[in-house]
Each structure stands twice: as structure tokens, then as C-alpha cells.
Amino acid sequence: MKTAIYPGTFDPITLGHVDVVQRGLKLFDSIIIAIADSPKKDPMFDVQTRLDMVNATFAGESRIQVLNFDGLLVNLAQAHGAAAILRGLRAASDFEYEFQLAAMNRKLDADIESVFVMAREEYTFVSSSFIREISSMGGDVDALVPQVVRPYLPQAKD
Numbered sequence: 714m715k716t717a718i719y720p721g722t723f724d725p726i727t728l729g730h731v732d733v734v735q736r737g738l739k740l741f742d743s744i745i746i747a748i749a750d751s752p753k754k755d756p757m758f759d760v761q762t763r764l765d766m767v768n769a770t771f772a773g774e775s776r777i778q779v780l781n782f783d784g785l786l787v788n789l790a791q792a793h794g795a796a797a798i799l800r801g802l803r804a805a806s807d808f809e810y811e812f813q814l815a816a817m818n819r820k821l822d823a824d825i826e827s828v829f830v831m832a833r834e835e836y837t838f839v840s841s842s843f844i845r846e847i848s849s850m851g852g853d854v855d856a857l858v859p860q861v862v863r864p865y866l867p868q869a870k871d
């Protein structure tokens with residue numbers, strides 16, 4: 714039984730995140746989506762709301778567990794017996810940060826592998842920050858977030 718942990722801020726969850734999870738489910742038996750409190754990022758949604766959105770997105774999916782955390786990721790991975798950390802890559806701009814993060818996590822626990830997947834091309838430009846910005850200016854982002862997330866966002870002006 715191989716489990717991966719997919720950490721992130723998910724402020725809010727997007728179809729890019731969903732695509733990463735779906736790819737992860739092809740590689741692992743189960744995935745724990747770990748929502749970081751990330752107070753330094755000053756999230757738009759509090760952690761409970763982010764949890765609710767992710768839980769609603771994957772309702773009924775028995776291979777997915779959702780939780781929040783504020784400690785060290787490797788500790789969480791160890792506590793759940795996770796073999797890997799799952800992350801997504803969009804463009805080269807993601808690479809440097811992800812490379813440093815993976816190297817640091819490997820320093821902390823050499824037994825946990827970081828695994829990267831690429832979401833579908835049409836999601837390469839999708840980020841939570843883009844969703845927050847566009848929706849707060851009245852833009853329509855419905856096609857880029859799970860349906861259950863739409864009611865949480867400022868409504869598009871038409």
C-alpha cells in the first residue's frame with residue numbers, strides 16, 4: 714500500500730491541483746492532501762474553508778484523505794507512513810523553488826521521495842493566485858476551478 718502526501722496551500726483548490734491528484738492516483742494507492750496553514754502567505758480563505766473546498770471536491774473518493782498541518786511536512790509524511798511527496802510542475806519558473814524544497818525535504822528524511830507530475834497543458838497557466846486575482850476583479854474563472862468551489866468565489870460580472 715503506497716501512500717503519497719500532496720502538500721499545498723490550496724487557496725483555493727483549482728483544476729490544476731485536481732489534475733495533479735488524478736495523476737498521483739495512477740502512481741499511488743492513496744493520497745493524503747495536506748493543506749498548509751501558510752499564515753505567511755496571508756491566504757484569502759481560512760484553513761477550514763480550504764479544507765471544506767478540497768473535501769467537497771473529492772467527496773466519495775475513498776483513496777483520498779484531506780487534512781491540514783502546520784508543522785514539518787516530513788514529520789507528517791512519517792506519521793502517515795507516506796513513501797512520497799507529490800508536487801506539480803507548471804513551467805520552468807516552478808522548478809527552482811520545487812528543486813530547493815525537494816532537496817531540503819531529502820536532507821530531513823532521505824527515505825521520502827519527491828515525485829513531480831505535469832498537469833494538462835491547458836492548466837499550465839492556472840494558479841490559485843491567478844484565480845483569486847481574476848475573480849476579485851469580476852472575471853469569470855468557473856472553467857478553472859472545481860464546480861463546488863464556484864460559490865466561494867466573488868461572482869463574475871456579466
Ligand code: ADP
Pocket residue numbers: 720721722723724727728729730733751799800801802803807830831832836837838839840841
Ligand atoms: P504551495 O504554497 O505549496 O506552492 P499551491 O497550492 O500553490 O501550494 O501548490 C501546491 C502544488 O501544486 C505545487 O507543487 C504547485 O506547483 C502545484 N500546482 C498548482 N497548480 C498547478 C497546475 N496548474 N499545474 C500543475 N501543478 C500545479
